[in-house]
Amino acid sequence: MISIRRTNAPLGAEIQGIDLTGELDDAILAAIVDAWHEHEVIFFRGQTLSPEQHVCLSRRLGELELHVRSEFAKPGHPEIFVVSNMLENGKPIGASDAGATWHSDSCCRREPSSGSLLYARQVPRRDGKMLGDTLFSSMTAAYEALPDEMKMRLRGLRCVNSIDNGYTRVRRNVLDENQRSRVPGHGADVEHPVVRVHPHTGRKCIYVNESYTTHIVGLSADDSRALLDILTAHVTQPQFVYRHNWQVGDLLMWDNCSTQHKAMFDYAPLHRLMERTTLQGILPLSDVEHEPAMAGQV
Numbered sequence: 001m002i003s004i005r006r007t008n009a010p011l012g013a014e015i016q017g018i019d020l021t022g023e024l025d026d027a028i029l030a031a032i033v034d035a036w037h038e039h040e041v042i043f044f045r046g047q048t049l050s051p052e053q054h055v056c057l058s059r060r061l062g063e064l065e066l067h068v069r070s071e072f073a074k075p076g077h078p079e080i081f082v083v084s085n086m087l088e089n090g091k092p093i094g095a096s097d098a099g100a101t102w103h104s105d106s107c108c109r110r111e112p113s114s115g116s117l118l119y120a121r122q123v124p125r126r127d128g129k130m131l132g133d134t135l136f137s138s139m140t141a142a143y144e145a146l147p148d149e150m151k152m153r154l155r156g157l158r159c160v161n162s163i164d165n166g167y168t169r170v171r172r173n174v175l176d177e178n179q180r181s182r183v184p185g186h187g188a189d190v191e192h193p194v195v196r197v198h199p200h201t202g203r204k205c206i207y208v209n210e211s212y213t214t215h216i217v218g219l220s221a222d223d224s225r226a227l228l229d230i231l232t233a234h235v236t237q238p239q240f241v242y243r244h245n246w247q248v249g250d251l252l253m254w255d256n257c258s259t260q261h262k263a264m265f266d267y268a269p270l271h272r273l274m275e276r277t278t279l280q281g282i283l284p285l286s287d288v289e290h291e292p293a294m295a296g297q298v
């Protein structure tokens with residue numbers, strides 16, 4: 001029997017009563033997807049997933065992206081992106097810096113990811129406390145909390161997301177040619193709506209983030225920077241955030257349209273090992289495209 005327990009935050013729910021290693025029938029899967037759209041982040045504790053089961057579950061939800069950093073794909077499983085600070089034979093087995101700043105996965109693709117599924121294999125623990133939490137912020141709650149004048153100001157605006165910006169900001173280097181060749185569009189900057197409409201719920205979501213968004217189209221550099229600073233500070237305020245404290249065996253799914261996330265790096269030299277699959281998405285629809293009849297109104 002499936003049960004859904006909301007967190008105290010405006011997003012996030014634990015789904016209980018499901019063993020994800022089993023064959024999920026269509027009705028259960030539909031209930032999970034509905035809960036995911038409603039709560040934006042959902043998680044299942046105590047799962048013992050093999051890499052094959054993780055990929056198989058993810059594929060029931062859509063086509064999978066291959067991560068640009070293929071050097072961190074799980075051996076034998078190109079769809080699994082390893083996030084870890086662990087070394088094997090002196091070499092990193094995963095990306096040790098993933099999630100260092102607020103972002104939404106693959107927002108620098110023309111068709112950004114719809115969602116990601118992260119599975120916790122090893123979680124650092126100190127003095128009985130699990131470390132390496134992940135913060136998730138609700139972009140629907142953040143949009144709804146904006147004053148009407150700001151909603152009006154954002155209406156129809158477009159922004160530019162740049163993979164190079166993310167790389168320079170987080171890793172202090174640019175994408176190399178090999179990595180660039182794996183990104184659709186060869187890693188060129190992409191334009192997206194500042195406010196996009198969720199393809200399933202129809203809710204409006206703020207779609208700029210501190211990692212990848214470089215500027216807002218059509219504004220002067222100063223106005224664009226000022227507006228981005230206001231928005232990136234607004235969307236990550238604690239009242240919009242759910243903080244996930246991981247346990248080994250957690251499978252957590254987040255929506256890349258209605259949320260942004262950021263990982264906490266509070267555990268070195270302890271080890272953390274997470275594995276992620278990433279679902280392909282579709283071209284984002286703007287607030288104006290979604291409601292042409294409402295143009296000019298909030």
Ligand code: SIN
Pocket residue numbers: 083098099100133134261262263264274276
């Ligand atoms: C990510 O951004 O995909 C990684 C999140 C995490 O490690 O908590």
